[in-house]
Amino acid sequence: MARTLQQPSHRRRRSNVPTVLAAGTAALALAGSGLALFEGGASAAVGNLVANGGFETGSLSGWSCTGTASTVSSPTHSGSNALQATPGSSDTATCQQTVSVLPNTTYTLSGWVQGPYVYLGASGTGGTDPSVWSGQSGWNQLGTTFTTGAGVGSITVYVHGWYGQGAYSADDITLTGPAGTASPSPSTSAGSSSPTPSSSPSSSPSSSSPSSSPSSSPSSPPSGSPSSSPSPTGPTTPPSGGLPAHALTGYWQNFDNGATVQRLRDVQSAYDIIAVSFADATSTPGAIGFTLDPALATKLGGYTDADFKADIAAKHAAGKRVVVSVGGQNGTIVVNSTASANNFANSAYALIQSYGFDGVDIDLENGVDPVYMAQALHTLQSKVGSGFVLTVAPETIGMYSTSGAYFQLALNTKDILTVVNTQFYNSGGMNGCDGKVYNQGTVDFITGQICTHIQGGLRPDQVGIGVPASSKAAGGGYVNSTVVNNALDCLATGTNCGSFVPPAKWPTIRGAMTWSTNWDAANGNDFSANVGAHVHAMP
Template identity: 50%
Template sequence: MRRHPLLIGAAATPLLAFGLVSTPAAAAEGDLIVNGGFESGTSGWSCSAAETVSDPVHAGASALSGAASAWDNATCSQTVAVQPDTEYTLSGFVQGSYVYLGESVTGASTWTSASSYSELETTFTTGANQTTATVYVHGWYGQGSYLADDISLVGPQGEVSVPDAPTAVAAADVTDTAVTLSWTAPSGPVTEYTVLRDGQPVGTTSQTSFTDTGLSAETDYVYTVTADNSAGSSAPSEALTVTTAPADSGGDGDNGGGDDGDGDNGDGDNGSSTGPASELPEHLLTGYWQNFDNGATPLRLSDVPTSYDLIAVAFADAVRTDGAKVSFHVDEGLSDALGGYTEDDVIADIAALHERGQKVIISVGGELGRVVVASSSAADSFANSVIELIETYGFDGVDIDLENGLNATYMEQALRKIEQALPGAIITMAPQTIDMLSPSREYFSLALAIKDILTIVNTQYYNSGSMNGCDGGVYAQGDIDFITTQACTLLQGGLEPSQVGLGLPASPSGAGSGYVPTSMVNDALTCLAEGVACGDFTPETTWPGIRGAMTWSINWDADNGYAFANAVSTQLDALP
């Protein structure tokens, strides 16, 4: 979501990033980097919070886009074989605020802030016994997305040997049909990893995690992993036996999958037969109500039209003395704009919305939200503060809209504690597009882990740039194919249709980019539900239970005469 313009802070001394995945082969004469132009996605690189995009690029068809957050600088690294006591030149083209390029063994680095592609270059000399070099590119904490392209390391290549076997293979997010594996990388250059199930290869990856799908319920599978480079493949890792969960269980709680539950939310049931979540309509419209005045129409909660089924009050913020605990108050600017609007007024208005059959939840985070839940004690603090807000104001649940990253393990603990205290509470999420590109990402992982209590994920299909779709194509935001292929990724990744919503801006002012007309929102819903009104992409299957749509924000929609709510709510009512 968008709240206020981001204030860019002063530069800080960078932390050196160490790569996990590596590659030794030369991409061109004298250049040791493999896939330095990111034409093959992130193959050969180990990346955190980074994907490839098709626009803007420095050259070729792809570039790297990293999403730096408050605690993740979105590093991409690669380890190559080098010769001792030898000089190398590292260069690349970058764009963004405080973007760093460097080599972590020697400590050589350089950085820039640039609004368009700018070249960075640094040289370093390897040590007397140094045989590998780990190069990296990353942004800076809290400074947002950056771009990188055409990274090269020029110098003589060192001797490449077969890598050691990966270690510490572990399983998480075990469901009845899928399992996510992770492992620790060996030292030395690695081009990719091969994952074997029962002795047979099932896929390769340049990352240190892999999701295996298409499995049978309550079945034992034996996994091993090899590390590969130009010299050959390592010995297999130690074997790991994984037992899939019972059918429709929503995951094995002992493996990060959560407590047993139905997992089928086709009728809006989040695992409890009673409570606010069970009272939502089959297809619903969600809107965010702004608790601040930023130029959109100031509204009292009681002003929200009944076309909105679910209202997310934005936002609860972190308490300064405890980054996991959240509080809520009426912004002074909004109160002044409304001629006085107090917490008591909010409580009364929520009760009035309930009388109309509408549900109201408290949203945590937003663009500038800095809520950090990274331990069991923090999970308790977060959950207790949310429960207190729900009980004080009469909220029906909570929305997780943390746009600076989250820890899936501890956020799951917090959300389960909230649901246990308030059975049937509405639990929603509003991740950015990049957060839901793969089940291995923290947000997607969290959604799958709490599938038995999750109401809906309203992914923000805006402020995104170009992204990979479920069919392997690359699509630019602002197009129906972007919306449908992104939603398809969630549906194919394990979420129920009733847990997937389409998040779009209510007006061009509601987002920096990605606004589409309401007719396109309606066509995307129809395409996913019925396989008609599609763009170039038509899904092979349909999802009549697709849950609905979300917009930022109700206030910006009010500026437009509620054009979004009027058009999209009508279409939702017409869905099968």
């Protein structure tokens, strides 16, 4: 976020990105995320419950497949055979089998795949059905861990591609865990009447150039596709912090850059989370400090620490949450060791105790270490307790693929993360989750990026839309409130979409964020009045 008038809060801009997701997009290797791109590993683990998971019978025995599917001798990951399947314009070429399992038991699913948009997952687990995906031309291993629900005696393991995309390959699919006692229904051979996608795309994907949008997309996900992300081992739902299901976040400026100056008490009532901008670095590595800007206090006719703390207490009384934002465009806090991680946690906790903050917001735009910052945040959360609020505001490029540092940080803190509000501005054009390039300032850009975030492993309730509150608040990418509301509708209900329609509906999408409450006030409170009302009306 920028501290000076009309300065972009992004220092980097990508405009000539590839027309397909980079290899890093599929790099799902993050400990504790429940989502992994494994390295090495045997083709079949002891306790594998998948029949013919390596397709070594030379047939599809044990599997029920739709569309064009067969075993091939090349390419293979190991052994003599592998699966190769080609989706059609109305078929995802799904191969699946029913496996007997035990209730309330943890299982690990993995498989080697290659090709565009290959999905591996399980359905009927009795909880959040896991699904992982990649889009690489070379062999890569996908994997996820999940726990079955009470009374579950069998699940369906599947692999599939995506509508109208090229052929994909799969090999060495394993489900590791104790076998169940149920007798699964026999699978039929390829070409049988096994379940097909719940609905077909309205038309086949467009073959337009990378700079254009697809003419249409599937209106709903195929059977077993990732309508929700896998759950990591351990707690999966962070404390709500007393927040509503759909929340509005706004940054309050502790400085004057030409926007409307505000005391914290003046922040519009629509904002559920207020991020105080910014905490700064101290002389101690990793540590942060916060001081009210004397120039702002002068312009406000006096504003003391006592006044500020009273304003935070008043916001709490109104049901709001106030976090201290770390960094901004000029922030240079470096957390890259255990010592600096501890310094960050201790200093942030001291600020929380002193001012009454509910947590922190991470907006470091000059680099972040996802390992040590995650360590610092977990330490801080353990000090604060269940009411801890953690928000993150990455630049768009930081969430462009799961290999990005910010995406890694989000996944590394998924167990305590409240919401990621990516800054969908100062970005140029970028690929959406369908591989098409969309330009900033459009519904398609927002929904295409959000789709990537959810398919990459974040829960919908941990993802929000970040936009500037006025054309003066950022260097580019401003959209009016109608565009934000349409994007929320598209993501939650599949309505009011642009040319891109996400492959699933995510009704628990968290909400929206803006830079800043001050620029919102300068723009006639358009964001808080219109987007705020829309967010709070979402079911």
